[in-house]
Amino acid sequence: MWSKRLYLTIVASFFLHADARSHVPRPHHYARSLHARDYVTESTVGDSYDFIIAGGGLAGLVIASRLSEDPDTTVLVLEAGESGDAEKDSIDPPAGTYYNSLVGTSYDWQHRTTEQDKAGGRSLPWPRGKVLGGSTAINGMYYVRPSEIEVEAWKGMLDSNADAATWGWDNLLKAMKKSETFTPPTSDVQTTAKIQFEASSYGTNGPLHVTYPGFMYSVVGDWTPSLEAAGIGSAADPAGGKNFGGFVSTLSINPGNWTRSYSKSAYIDPLPPRKNLHILVSATVTRIVFGDKNTAGDHVASGVEFATSASGAKKVVKVNKEVIVTGGALGSPNVLMHSGVGPKDVLDAAGVPVVVDLPGVGQHLQDHLAAPVVWESKVETAGDIQTSGSDFSKQPATMSFVNSAIAYINASTLFGDSAELERRVAAALDSSVQTVPSKSNEVIEGYKAIYGASQKFLTQAVGQIELLLSINSPKAITIQAALQHPFSQGRVYIDSKSAFDPIVIDPQYFSHPADLAIMREGIKLARRIGQTEPMRSALGAETFPGPDVSTDGQIEDWLQGAVSTEFHPQATCSMLPKSLGGVVNAKLQVYGLANVRVADSSVFPLSFSAHLAAPTFGLAEEAADILKAFYKAPEPTNSDSFDPPSSPSETDEPDNNGASAILASSGTLVTMALAGMVTTAMASLFY
Ligand SMILES: Cc1cc2nc3c(=O)[nH]c(=O)nc-3n(C[C@H](O)[C@H](O)[C@H](O)COP(=O)(O)OP(=O)(O)OC[C@H]3O[C@@H](n4cnc5c(N)ncnc54)[C@H](O)[C@@H]3O)c2cc1C
Ligand SMILES: *[C@@H]1O[C@H](CO)[C@@H](O)[C@H](O)[C@H]1NC(C)=O
Numbered sequence: 237m238w239s240k241r242l243y244l245t246i247v248a249s250f251f252l253h254a255d256a257r258s259h260v261p262r263p264h265h266y267a268r269s270l271h272a273r274d275y276v277t278e279s280t281v282g283d284s285y286d287f288i289i290a291g292g293g294l295a296g297l298v299i300a301s302r303l304s305e306d307p308d309t310t311v312l313v314l315e316a317g318e319s320g321d322a323e324k325d326s327i328d329p330p331a332g333t334y335y336n337s338l339v340g341t342s343y344d345w346q347h348r349t350t351e352q353d354k355a356g357g358r359s360l361p362w363p364r365g366k367v368l369g370g371s372t373a374i375n376g377m378y379y380v381r382p383s384e385i386e387v388e389a390w391k392g393m394l395d396s397n398a399d400a401a402t403w404g405w406d407n408l409l410k411a412m413k414k415s416e417t418f419t420p421p422t423s424d425v426q427t428t429a430k431i432q433f434e435a436s437s438y439g440t441n442g443p444l445h446v447t448y449p450g451f452m453y454s455v456v457g458d459w460t461p462s463l464e465a466a467g468i469g470s471a472a473d474p475a476g477g478k479n480f481g482g483f484v485s486t487l488s489i490n491p492g493n494w495t496r497s498y499s500k501s502a503y504i505d506p507l508p509p510r511k512n513l514h515i516l517v518s519a520t521v522t523r524i525v526f527g528d529k530n531t532a533g534d535h536v537a538s539g540v541e542f543a544t545s546a547s548g549a550k551k552v553v554k555v556n557k558e559v560i561v562t563g564g565a566l567g568s569p570n571v572l573m574h575s576g577v578g579p580k581d582v583l584d585a586a587g588v589p590v591v592v593d594l595p596g597v598g599q600h601l602q603d604h605l606a607a608p609v610v611w612e613s614k615v616e617t618a619g620d621i622q623t624s625g626s627d628f629s630k631q632p633a634t635m636s637f638v639n640s641a642i643a644y645i646n647a648s649t650l651f652g653d654s655a656e657l658e659r660r661v662a663a664a665l666d667s668s669v670q671t672v673p674s675k676s677n678e679v680i681e682g683y684k685a686i687y688g689a690s691q692k693f694l695t696q697a698v699g700q701i702e703l704l705l706s707i708n709s710p711k712a713i714t715i716q717a718a719l720q721h722p723f724s725q726g727r728v729y730i731d732s733k734s735a736f737d738p739i740v741i742d743p744q745y746f747s748h749p750a751d752l753a754i755m756r757e758g759i760k761l762a763r764r765i766g767q768t769e770p771m772r773s774a775l776g777a778e779t780f781p782g783p784d785v786s787t788d789g790q791i792e793d794w795l796q797g798a799v800s801t802e803f804h805p806q807a808t809c810s811m812l813p814k815s816l817g818g819v820v821n822a823k824l825q826v827y828g829l830a831n832v833r834v835a836d837s838s839v840f841p842l843s844f845s846a847h848l849a850a851p852t853f854g855l856a857e858e859a860a861d862i863l864k865a866f867y868k869a870p871e872p873t874n875s876d877s878f879d880p881p882s883s884p885s886e887t888d889e890p891d892n893n894g895a896s897a898i899l900a901s902s903g904t905l906v907t908m909a910l911a912g913m914v915t916t917a918m919a920s921l922f923y
């Protein structure tokens with residue numbers, strides 16, 4: 237029923253089968269362990285809701301929580317996975333993300349890419365959370381914001397009408413702050429890790445907890461001094477729009493009890509009883525159902541169809557106002573395509589009737605790629621403490637340690653002459669356009685627009701490579717390098733009529749040669765940092781990839797077989813003008829549809845130097861505000877097409893407020909030594 241975990245543990249898990257009964261009155265108590273008042277079962281779900289949220293992940297739960305603040309607004313969340321309440325032991329302790337991971341279990345979609353020609357012909361695993369909280373229930377909890385330059389570049393790609401103003405840095409910052417409560421580190425932790433932060437850049441009153449671990453290792457304190465000794469300055473206020481340089485990042489952890497803070501524990505569990513918010517788990521959205529077109533010619537969604545299994549009966553819940561698609565970078569394009577909204581050639585081949593031919597759905601896929609350099613450790617690591625099994629290792633504060641030392645490195649540090657790199661990237665546009673996996677002119681124009689915006693970052697204070705310090709393995713220390721602005725763009729698409737079949741993922745890794753060159757220089761820089769004091773003294777021999785991988789050519793060959801996802805796919809339902817292969821406008825509305833929006837990590841059109849959770853929390857807060865404003869305003873012109881709002885058909889008293897919290901997972905890494913200095917020879921660019 238589920239496959240092996242990636243890392244150290246086997247978890248007892250469960251899989252509930254809700255049977256397919258037709259609507260019956262809601263019972264007074266639930267048979268399932270889903271004690272929280274918001275959960276409904278397939279037989280107690282209402283006939284209609286004002287908003288139906290397709291996907292109870294990061295963004296879906298934020299939006300559900302915010303929209304249901306108005307007691308007169310009814311909200312249903314449909315989530316394909318389980319609640320996660322049975323896996324709190326994995327989800328809640330932050331270090332559970334390494335040592336008790338849900339990756340590889342039934343709480344992970346366990347996607348894989350197609351075989352990647354330029355990455356050793358490998359089919360790479362792409363974990364995604366399949367549980368309430370989505371990927372925030374299994375992620376690494378890095379809570380890192382993008383830079384102001386990047387967020388403004390995204391805004392610059394939108395139609396310059398009033399709506400685009402929603403998405404500048406100032407607004408996203410405000411929205412990210414709204415989502416957070418920041419707690420500074422203890423003075424011990426701050427001193428040990430040499431943490432710098434600017435508290436005023438964080439929120440004080442939001443649902444999500446953002447802080448630092450309760451226990452710190454001395455080698456983390458070697459991070460920023462080693463970077464500084466190598467000429468890379470520290471970021472004093474990385475959350476304030478200048479994330480460039482080295483720093484120790486915040487994490488989404490609740491310092492009150494050292495548990496993971498994620499969209500479920502932050503936005504749902506602490507809520508008082510809310511009759512107007514229903515959550516149905518084990519419910520896979522199979523399609524959006526459309527009624528007539530409105531006077532503007534846009535299709536009006538009348539409901540959402542779901543099923544509890546591929547062979548199970550399908551059921552439709554009616555929607556009074558809007559469907560919000562929040563299935564994530566893979567789930568959202570999947571839902572749209574199975575609803576007949578997507579590229580006509582893809583839908584025709586899959587046998588799905590076309591509702592709207594929208595070529596951008598699934599396109600522009602960008603992902604961060606990562607590879608590790610691993611050394612033997614001369615100092616105690618978190619992995620050593622964990623394997624000791626001591627009482628100390630089990631303390632909540634000890635278990636709150638997760639990796640957080642990070643750096644964003646610009647192109648001139650990597651290549652010396654970043655202007656020359658930019659010229660070469662510009663010159664490569666014509667040939668790289670041939671790699672766009674679409675014949676649509678709109679998608680091709682979008683590729684060029686994203687390319688052009690990313691190209692500008694090469695000469696700006698923007699991270700091209702992220703370095704991460706990982707100490708969660710025993711006897712080993714890893715510095716990972718990760719590509720932040722891929723010029724390679726791929727796509728996701730469907731090849732079947734069943735929404736239960738996996739979406740096909742083709743990121744086209746390294747289809748643009750600059751990506752491999754940037755990664756190569758990132759690996760060389762990781763090695764150089766490992767050779768710089770004080771880090772050097774903490775490290776023994778490089779064990780991976782080791783001294784046999786030293787020339788540029790050897791590094792590139794090795795990288796193709798060694799890279800893996802950094803878990804940040806995005807842009808598959810890009811917020812761009814339709815003429816650029818966009819899927820949603822600046823109000824998150826899907827082109828051609830009257831009352832369907834996408835609001836999750838799939839809409840960022842441009843890759844950021846960041847991990848995606850923080851900007852997605854901001855985006856989801858912003859989405860809720862957009863929806864609230866929209867429905868407070870005079871009724872939309874297409875409102876005649878909607879049924880009048882009605883409440884879910886339940887009259888019981890709300891159940892007791894159930895509180896709960898959550899779990900975790902993520903990757904570990906890797907190895908080496910070579911006295912590699914960063915070379916700046918232009919010959920080792922690409923071409
Ligand atoms: C292993 C791992 C480690 C990561 N580490 C970090 C990190 O340290 N820091 C960071 O910032 N980011 C990290 N990320 C990325 C981050 O968690 C995601 O970018 C973020 O959660 C995306 O939010 P989302 O709302 O777009 O999608 P998700 O949070 O993935 O939510 C999508 C939800 O939709 C549901 N769904 C999908 N299809 C359907 C359907 N048809 N019907 C019903 N429900 C459906 C899914 O089950 C899921 O619950 C990591 C991700 C992974 C997988
Ligand atoms: C790139 O990084 C280096 C090292 O931190 C810094 O000195 C330089 O000013 C940066 N360049 C830009 C354009 O930000």
Ligand SMILES: *[C@@H]1O[C@H](CO)[C@@H](O)[C@H](O)[C@H]1NC(C)=O
Nearest residue numbers: 328492493495505895896897
């Ligand atoms: C941690 O504290 C939060 C409240 O701050 C609570 O909702 C949650 O249930 C707690 N988790 C555990 C495991 O105690």
